[in-house]
Amino acid sequence: QSVLTQPPSVSGAPGQRVTISCTGSSSNIGAGYGVHWYQHLPGTAPKYLIYVDTNRPSGVPDRFSGSKSGTSASLAITGLQAEDEADYYCQSYDNSLSAVVFGGGTKLTVL
């Protein structure tokens, strides 16, 4: 059981918009810690997409955006492309565990 809860899978057709939720608690996201998002294609190195809730590093398309409210965060992907098919993970910090924590991951399928 991951400390941060993500849906196991989401899907969408090319060109559509999908969102991936990341639900935490008062000891992590709700405590004010930022949320980061990673894209992972199995067999490759994970790549960070969003840092500290909403910031997009250079090179990441503006089709990817992050948001946070209360004890939850979301990753939105607009204009879905086949190359977006991957696993997505959220990450934060939990002060009751004194540890970096990850979500369980969400598999995005582009139909």
Added chain:
Amino acid sequence: QVQLQESGPGLVKPSETLSLTCSVSGDSITSYFWSWIRQPPGKGLEWIGHMYYSGSTSYNPSLKSRVTTSINTSKNQVSLNLTSVTDADTAIYYCARVNMGYPNWFDPWGQGTLVTVSS
């Protein structure tokens, strides 16, 4: 461009020690904190811990009693030792550079190395 490459035995016997090395190129090992993260088959990511060349470390409390890390500045490498391994330690092990933030995030990552615990 910074690149990280994990290496080590792909098979470790139960109760023995898992030892991995991460070779860093394109950056000085003394400029950043470095982290180990793992992913058991079919499961999510788990942070193991991070370290600085000065000796400063922080480990996941769930693994702290079994984890040690070290840095070899002359070889630009970081190492991980995990003692008394069991089946539950079977995972892909990644090393990653730590970017300081609230909280820290990880970039770049290595491609990972699969370690299987089996007799």
